Amino acid sequence: MRSGVVARVLIDNPLPQLDHLFDYGVPEALAGAIRVGQRVKVPFRSGGRIIDAYVIELVDAAEADDSFSGTLSDIDSLVSTAAVLTPEVYELARRIADRGAGSAIDVVRLAVPPRAVRAEKKWLAAQADAEAAESAPSRDPVASPAVPSAEPALPGLSGYTDAVVAGALDPDGRVAMTAVPRLVQTASGAWVGHWALTMAELAARTLAGGRSALLAVPDFRDQEQLLAALHALLPAEQISRFDARQTTTERYSAFLACLGPEPRVVVGNRSVVYAPASALGLIALWDDGDPLYAESLAPYANARDVALIRQGLSGSALVLLGHARSIEAQRLVEIGWLHELAPERFSRPNIIATAQQGQPDEHAQAARIPSLAWREAKDGLGRGPVLVQVASPGYAPVVACASCREAARCAHCQGPLGQNAPGAAPSCRWCGAIAANWTCGTCGGHALRTVRIGAGRTAEELGRAFPGALVVVADGENPILSVSAKPALVIATRGAEPVAAGGYAAVLLLDGERMLGRESLRVAEDALRWWSNAAVLAAPGAPVILAGVGGALASALGTWQQAQWAAREFADRRALRFPPAVRTASVTAAPAVLDGALAELRELDGVDILGPVPAPPAGPGAAASDGLMRAIVRFDYAAGAEVARRLRAAIVAVASSRRRPPKGGAFRPAPTLRVRFDDPEIF
DNA sequence: AGCACGCCGACT
DNA sequence: GTCGGCGTGCTC
Numbered sequence: 001m002r003s004g005v006v007a008r009v010l011i012d013n014p015l016p017q018l019d020h021l022f023d024y025g026v027p028e029a030l031a032g033a034i035r036v037g038q039r040v041k042v043p044f045r046s047g048g049r050i051i052d053a054y055v056i057e058l059v060d061a062a063e064a065d066d067s068f069s070g071t072l073s074d075i076d077s078l079v080s081t082a083a084v085l086t087p088e089v090y091e092l093a094r095r096i097a098d099r100g101a102g103s104a105i106d107v108v109r110l111a112v113p114p115r116a117v118r119a120e121k122k123w124l125a126a127q128a129d130a131e132a133a134e135s136a137p138s139r140d141p142v143a144s145p146a147v148p149s150a151e152p153a154l155p156g157l158s159g160y161t162d163a164v165v166a167g168a169l170d171p172d173g174r175v176a177m178t179a180v181p182r183l184v185q186t187a188s189g190a191w192v193g194h195w196a197l198t199m200a201e202l203a204a205r206t207l208a209g210g211r212s213a214l215l216a217v218p219d220f221r222d223q224e225q226l227l228a229a230l231h232a233l234l235p236a237e238q239i240s241r242f243d244a245r246q247t248t249t250e251r252y253s254a255f256l257a258c259l260g261p262e263p264r265v266v267v268g269n270r271s272v273v274y275a276p277a278s279a280l281g282l283i284a285l286w287d288d289g290d291p292l293y294a295e296s297l298a299p300y301a302n303a304r305d306v307a308l309i310r311q312g313l314s315g316s317a318l319v320l321l322g323h324a325r326s327i328e329a330q331r332l333v334e335i336g337w338l339h340e341l342a343p344e345r346f347s348r349p350n351i352i353a354t355a356q357q358g359q360p361d362e363h364a365q366a367a368r369i370p371s372l373a374w375r376e377a378k379d380g381l382g383r384g385p386v387l388v389q390v391a392s393p394g395y396a397p398v399v400a401c402a403s404c405r406e407a408a409r410c411a412h413c414q415g416p417l418g419q420n421a422p423g424a425a426p427s428c429r430w431c432g433a434i435a436a437n438w439t440c441g442t443c444g445g446h447a448l449r450t451v452r453i454g455a456g457r458t459a460e461e462l463g464r465a466f467p468g469a470l471v472v473v474a475d476g477e478n479p480i481l482s483v484s485a486k487p488a489l490v491i492a493t494r495g496a497e498p499v500a501a502g503g504y505a506a507v508l509l510l511d512g513e514r515m516l517g518r519e520s521l522r523v524a525e526d527a528l529r530w531w532s533n534a535a536v537l538a539a540p541g542a543p544v545i546l547a548g549v550g551g552a553l554a555s556a557l558g559t560w561q562q563a564q565w566a567a568r569e570f571a572d573r574r575a576l577r578f579p580p581a582v583r584t585a586s587v588t589a590a591p592a593v594l595d596g597a598l599a600e601l602r603e604l605d606g607v608d609i610l611g612p613v614p615a616p617p618a619g620p621g622a623a624a625s626d627g628l629m630r631a632i633v634r635f636d637y638a639a640g641a642e643v644a645r646r647l648r649a650a651i652v653a654v655a656s657s658r659r660r661p662p663k664g665g666a667f668r669p670a671p672t673l674r675v676r677f678d679d680p681e682i683f
Numbered sequence: 684a685g686c687a688c689g690c691c692g693a694c695t
Numbered sequence: 696g697t698c699g700g701c702g703t704g705c706t707c
Contacts, residue, residue, distance in 0.1 A: 008707090009707085013706095015684065021707085022706080049706095
C-alpha cells in the first residue's frame with residue numbers, strides 16, 4: 001500500500017499486448033505539476049529502459065491498488081507541462097481502436113502531431129502570459145465579457161429556410177445536408193462552391209453560440225475554397241488549419257492553438273476529426289463519400305465513422321454535406337440517425353446525357369466525344385472557359401499491341417505499359433523501366449496502340465480541333481485551383497477540376513464508361529459524385545454534357561436526384577448483404593492461424609464468412625504473399641463490437657506467442673494476423 | 684520489441 | 696554439478 005497519487009498511462013508502443021493502461025507512482029518532485037494529458041517518460045521493463053507515455057488518469061493510490069498488486073515504479077520525468085491528449089480525444093481514440101481491433105496509441109498518433117519543442121515553448125509562454133493578464137487586479141474577475149450573457153441569436157444559412165435549419169441542427173442535431181448546386185463569390189472576390197459558404201456559415205453560427213467547429217474536407221483544393229469562405233466571415237485568429245503540406249512546426253502550432261480555451265474553427269483533412277477543441281459544437285464533413293476520408297493507417301477508420309462517434313461523445317451537431325449522398329449517409333438517414341436537410345429552392349445544373357438523346361447517329365454515340373459535345377465546346381469557347389473532365393491523368397496511360405491487341409507488359413516485372421508523352425517510348429506503371437524496342441510477348445509484334453486516353457492526349461486532340469484556344473491541363477501532378485473567366489479549354493482529371501470565375505461556359509463529362517468499368521462496388525457512386533461536383537462548376541444554365549452514359553445513373557444526375565439514387569443503391573446492397581448494409585473485416589494470416597481466428601467468429605449471430613482464399617498480393621509489383629490466406633467476415637452492425645473484440649483477442653494471442661525467426665535470419669516475418677475493418681475496396 | 688525465466692542436453 | 700540452448704511470457 002502506498003500513499004499519494006498514481007498515474008495511469010498509455011504507453012507509446014504499438015505492440016497489441018501493451019494496449020492498456022499501466023500504473024506508475026508520481027514522485028514528490030512531480031506531484032504538483034502532473035496533469036492528465038501530458039507526455040511523460042516512464043521506466044518500462046527492468047534495466048532503466050525509458051519510454052514515452054501519456055497520462056490518462058490520476059487516481060488516489062489507495063483506490064489504485066486493486067488493479068495491480070506488484071510494486072509500482074515511479075514516473076521518470078515530465079516531457080512538458082502541455083496537456084496534449086485531452087480526455088475527450090483519448091476516449092475517442094479508445095473507441096476507434098476497439099471498433100477496428102487496433103491499438104489506441106495508433107489513433108493517438110493521428111490525433112496528436114509530432115512534438116516541435118520550440119513551438120511548444122512559445123505557446124506555453126503565451127499561455128502563461130494570458131493567465132497572468134486574467135488574474136491582474138485591473139480586471140474585474142467576475143465579469144467575463146467574452147461570453148455573451150443572453151442566448152445569442154444564431155445567424156441563418158444562405159439558401160436554407162431558418163425554421164428547417166433550427167429544427168434539424170440545434171445542439172446534438174445530426175443531418176445529411178444537400179448542398180446548393182452553384183458557385184458564389186466571396187467578399188474578397190474568390191469564387192467558391194456554395195457548399196463552402198454553407199460550411200463557413202455553419203461554423204460562424206457555432207462560434208456565435210460560444211462553441212468550436214471542426215470542418216473536414218477531402219483535399220487541399222476543397223480546403224482552399226473553404227478557407228476563402230471562412231476568411232470572408234470570421235477573423236483569422238479564430239481559424240486553425242491542418243493540412244498535409246505543413247511543416248512539423250506549423251502543424252504542431254496549429255494543434256496547440258486548438259488546446260486553448262477560446263472556441264475556434266478548425267479546418268483540415270480527414271485527421272481534423274481528432275482535433276482537440278474546447279466546447280465542441282459542430283463536426284461537419286464536406287462530400288463524405290470521398291475515398292480520401294478513409295485512413296490509410298491502422299486501424300483504418302473512416303473520418304465519417306470517427307465523426308459519428310465523436311458526435312456521440314461530445315454532444316455536438318454533425319453535418320454531412322454533399323451534392324451526391326454517400327450510401328453510408330443514406331443508410332444513416334434510413335435508420336433515423338440522420339435527418340435530411342435540403343436547400344429551400346435551387347436551380348439544378350443543365351445536364352444533357354448524350355446516350356439519352358435518342359440520336360439516330362450511332363457513330364456519334366460510340367465516339368468518345370459525341371458531336372453534341374463538340375458543338376457545345378465550340379459554343380462555350382465563344383463565351384468563356386470550358387471544362388473537360390477525363391478519367392485518367394498522363395498521356396496514354398495504357399497501351400496495347402497494335403497487331404494482337406493484348407495489353408503491353410513490362411519485360412522486367414510484367415507491369416502494364418503506358419506512354420507519358422506523344423512519341424515517347426512506353427514505360428512501366430509499376431517499376432518505371434523504359435521499354436525501348438518493345439516486343440509483344442504474345443505475337444512478337446513491335447507496334448503499340450493507345451488503349452486508354454489520358455488528360456494530355458485529350459488536350460492534344462481538343463487543341464487540334466480548336467486551333468488558337470488556350471488549353472490548360474489540371475491533374476494530380478499539375479494542380480490548378482482556379483481559372484479566370486477568359487475562354488480556355490480546361491482538361492481535368494476527375495476530382496482535380498479548377499473553379500472558374502463565374503462558372504464554366506460548358507462542362508463536358510467524358511470517360512463515364514471508363515469510370516464505370518473499374519471493378520469495384522463503389523464505381524457508380526464515385527462516378528455520380530465526380531459528375532455532380534464537376535457539374536456544379538458550370539455557370540447558371542450552361543450545358544453539362546454527360547457523354548456516352550445512360551440509364552438510372554445518368555437520369556439521377558440529370559434530375560439531380562442523387563439521394564433517391566442512393567436509396568435504390570442501398571436497397572440493392574441490402575438485398576445482396578453488401579456494405580454498407582453490413583460491415584466487413586478482411587482477415588489475413590497463415591492457414592492455421594486464420595482458421596483459429598475464424599472459429600471464434602462462426603458461432604456469432606449475424607456473421608458470415610467468405611473464403612478463405614489465397615491472399616491477394618499486397619500491392620503492384622509485390623510478390624504473391626506466400627502461403628497467406630484471406631477471409632472476409634461480413635457482419636451486422638449489432639455484432640460489430642463482439643467481432644472486433646474477438647479478432648483483437650486473436651491478434652494479441654498471435655503477437656505474444658510469436659516465434660522468433662531462425663537464428664542469423666536477417667529477415668523479419670510479416671505480422672502473422674492482419675485485420676482490416678470496412679475496407680472500401682474489398683468488393 | 685527486448686529481456687528474464689526456466690527446462691533440457693552436453694560439458695568441465 | 697552447471698553452462699547455455701532457445702521456447703515462453705511479461706512489461707505497472
